[in-house]
Amino acid sequence: xxxxxxxxxxxxxxxxxxxxxxxxxxxxxxxxxxxxxxxxxxxxxxxxxxxxxxxxxxxxxxxxxxxxxxxxxxxxxxxxxxxxxxxxxxxxxxxxxxxxxxxxxxxxxxxxxxxxxxxxxxxxxxxxxxxxxxxxxxxxxxxxxxxxxxxxxxxxxxxxxxxxxxxxxxxxxxxxxxxxxxxxxxxxxxxxxxxxxxxxxxxx
Amino acid sequence: xxxxxxxxxxxxxxxxxxxxxxxxxxxxxxxxxxxxxxxxxxxxxxxxxxxxxxxxxxxxxxxxxxxxxxxxxxxxxxxxxxxxxxxxxxxxxxxxxxxxxxxxxxxxxxxxxxxxxxxxxxxxxxxxxxxxxxxxxxxxxxxxxxxxxxxxxxxxxxxxxxxxxxxxxxxxxxxxxxxxxxxxxxxxxxxxxxxxxxxxxxxx
DNA sequence: CGTCTATTCGGCACTGAGTGCCGAATATTG
DNA sequence: CAATATTCGGCACTCAGTGCCGAATAGACG
Numbered sequence: 001x002x003x004x005x006x007x008x009x010x011x012x013x014x015x016x017x018x019x020x021x022x023x024x025x026x027x028x029x030x031x032x033x034x035x036x037x038x039x040x041x042x043x044x045x046x047x048x049x050x051x052x053x054x055x056x057x058x059x060x061x062x063x064x065x066x067x068x069x070x071x072x073x074x075x076x077x078x079x080x081x082x083x084x085x086x087x088x089x090x091x092x093x094x095x096x097x098x099x100x101x102x103x104x105x106x107x108x109x110x111x112x113x114x115x116x117x118x119x120x121x122x123x124x125x126x127x128x129x130x131x132x133x134x135x136x137x138x139x140x141x142x143x144x145x146x147x148x149x150x151x152x153x154x155x156x157x158x159x160x161x162x163x164x165x166x167x168x169x170x171x172x173x174x175x176x177x178x179x180x181x182x183x184x185x186x187x188x189x190x191x192x193x194x195x196x197x198x199x200x201x202x203x204x
Numbered sequence: 205x206x207x208x209x210x211x212x213x214x215x216x217x218x219x220x221x222x223x224x225x226x227x228x229x230x231x232x233x234x235x236x237x238x239x240x241x242x243x244x245x246x247x248x249x250x251x252x253x254x255x256x257x258x259x260x261x262x263x264x265x266x267x268x269x270x271x272x273x274x275x276x277x278x279x280x281x282x283x284x285x286x287x288x289x290x291x292x293x294x295x296x297x298x299x300x301x302x303x304x305x306x307x308x309x310x311x312x313x314x315x316x317x318x319x320x321x322x323x324x325x326x327x328x329x330x331x332x333x334x335x336x337x338x339x340x341x342x343x344x345x346x347x348x349x350x351x352x353x354x355x356x357x358x359x360x361x362x363x364x365x366x367x368x369x370x371x372x373x374x375x376x377x378x379x380x381x382x383x384x385x386x387x388x389x390x391x392x393x394x395x396x397x398x399x400x401x402x403x404x405x406x407x408x
Numbered sequence: 409c410g411t412c413t414a415t416t417c418g419g420c421a422c423t424g425a426g427t428g429c430c431g432a433a434t435a436t437t438g
Numbered sequence: 439c440a441a442t443a444t445t446c447g448g449c450a451c452t453c454a455g456t457g458c459c460g461a462a463t464a465g466a467c468g
Contacts, residue, residue, distance in 0.1 A: 014415025015463040041453065052418050057455065092403060127335035132328055154382065160375035160395050161403055167367035175360045191364050198402040199296060199365055218444025219434040245424065256447050261426065 019049045021059045021069055028066035033115055037064075037123045064129035067116060075136050077102050082144040091148050095141060095165055096192035100185050117177055138162035168195040223253045225263045225273055232270035237319055241268075241327045268333035271320060279340050281306050286348040295352050299345060299369055300396035304389050321381055342366035372399040 027048035031040040042063050046056040060066045081098045089097065105113055120126050139153070142162030146153035153159075172187035231252035235244040246267050250260040264270045285302045293301065309317055324330050343357070346366030350357035357363075376391035 012415070013413070013463095013465050015417065015461095017416065042455090043453085053454095054419070054456095055417060058416080061455085063454070124336055127339065128333055129335075131331035131334050135331065154378070156375060156379045156391060156395060157398065157403065159378055160372045160398055163371035163375050164368040164399060164403075167371035168364045171360060171364035171367050174358070174363055178358065187360060191360060194361065194364055195368060196402040198400040198404075199361065199368075200402075216444070217434095217436045217442070219432095219446065221445065246426090247424085257425095258427095258448070259446060262445080265426085267425070 018055070019051050019059075021066075024049050024051075024056060024059050025066045025069045028063075029112070029115060029119075032067070032119055032123075037119065037125050062129065064126055067119060067126060068129070068133045070113075070116065071133055072136065074102060075140050078137065078140040079143075082140065091145060091161075092192075092196040094148075095144070095161070096189065096196065098144075099141075099165065099169055099192060100188050103185055103188055105184070114177065117173055121174055121177060134166055138166045141165045164195060165192070168192055222259070223255050223263075225270075228253050228255075228260060228263050229270045229273045232267075233316070233319060233323075236271070236323055236327075241323065241329050266333065268330055271323060271330060272333070272337045274317075274320065275337055276340065278306060279344050282341065282344040283347075286344065295349060295365075296396075296400040298352075299348070299365070300393065300400065302348075303345075303369065303373055303396060304392050307389055307392055309388070318381065321377055325378055325381060338370055342370045345369045368399060369396070372396055 024045065028040070028045045031045055031048065040063075042056050043053045045063075045066070046053045049056075056066075060069075078098065081102055082094075085094045085098055120130065139162060142153045142158040145161040146155070146158040149157055151158055168191040169188060172191040173184070175191075176182065176184045176187045228249065232244070232249045235249055235252065244267075246260050247257045249267075249270070250257045253260075260270075264273075282302065285306055286298075289298045289302055324334065343366060346357045346362040349365040350359070350362040353361055355362055372395040373392060376395040377388070379395075380386065380388045380391045
């Protein structure tokens with residue numbers, strides 16, 4: 001991850017930044033939607049934000065990274081939510097509540113979220129870039145599970161719980177994308193309940 | 205996926221292929237291990253196999269695709285195994301048995317498998333390319349679950365089952381990679397049992 | 409105000425992945 | 439031997455990503 005310029009502004013010394021990650025992200029999101037990911041060059045994204053190609057790569061490691069900016073932010077919100085959860089809530093319940101809680105979006109943010117997730121789940125070149133971002137998300141869950149189970153995070157159970165939690169959540173996202181207007185959190189809750197039930201078809 | 209030259213040989217007409225996907229895969233695997241993925245150029249891989257750079261891209265869509273050749277083959281073996289499973293075996297049991305069954309490897313194939321999986325799970329540029337390959341694997345499971353549940357494959361339950369099955373299997377693979385010599389299938393069986401139990405910590 | 413220093417920006421040059429195109433090479437068919 | 443089918447190699451091109459360096463622009467300090 002690039003850590004170029006701290007967003008927290010108390011007016012620093014040198015030349016002020018001409019843009020920021022968020023602005024570049026929005027420019028990328030717009031162009032990707034209009035012309036497609038492959039037919040958009042970094043040059044064009046940078047131009048929309050009013051900076052040079054070189055500067056784009058100071059904010060993002062790759063062309064696709066711009067789309068993962070918000071997602072990466074969710075990882076941090078996940079971790080803080082896990083830190084705040086009651087130690088008496090059973091493990092899988094705690095995970096479900098945290099994931100669902102982090103995914104409450106304001107109505108005005110939903111269209112952008114839909115656009116981004118639609119791109120991520122349809123454009124092959126973007127699926128291709130998902131790996132490291134998903135890993136970080138999974139690790140947040142694995143670390144929590146590891147603390148609860150009193151095991152190292154890279155052992156079977158914590159690993160499996162982190163990975164399957166993301167897997168179930170992604171299924172919920174995909175389902176949400178193809179439906180008209182059911183709430184995202186409804187699908188997340190459903191999918192994570194199913195996970196905690198071992199997909200027992202009798203209990204549905 | 206590139207479909208360049210049918211491997212099934214009954215001696216066709218034109219100029220005979222100078223290499224094949226398997227040979228290129230082995231060349232890539234060796235160079236990636238020795239010099240690292242990033243420090244290996246497609247030019248070098250092609251040279252080891254005795255062909256030109258241009259020809260490499262006739263067999264694989266990308267430099268990383270060479271490493272996924274065997275994995276992609278497993279998807280087909282998964283599908284045929286699912287077709288052969290007894291309709292009376294409960295869903296999650298069937299999935300576990302099929303996945304475990306497909307992952308029995310001959311002892312002489314294990315070193316190559318370890319090398320490949322180690323590269324896949326440690327090199328960022330390779331994690332980055334995993335998405336589409338994982339998707340195909342998941343879809344094989346989702347399609348089976350969909351038939352069993354009598355639902356379309358792109359609905360919540362089949363989707364979630366396909367994705368979480370891969371997630372649990374990958375956790376088992378990772379655990380197997382970090383241990384010395386426990387059998388892979390042992391971990392797979394453990395992880396998929398845990399999945400079917402909803403990671404109920406009381407039953408362990 | 410003038411100078412120093414910190415920080416970002418823009419441009420240049422370079423490597424390497426991936427692609428389109430076309431003629432050369434090499435096989436079978438008749 | 440001629441026709442046809444198929445793969446190969448090479449060239450040229452676009453674009454992502456990176457290292458480097460000087461220019462630009464701000465605050466700090468005399």
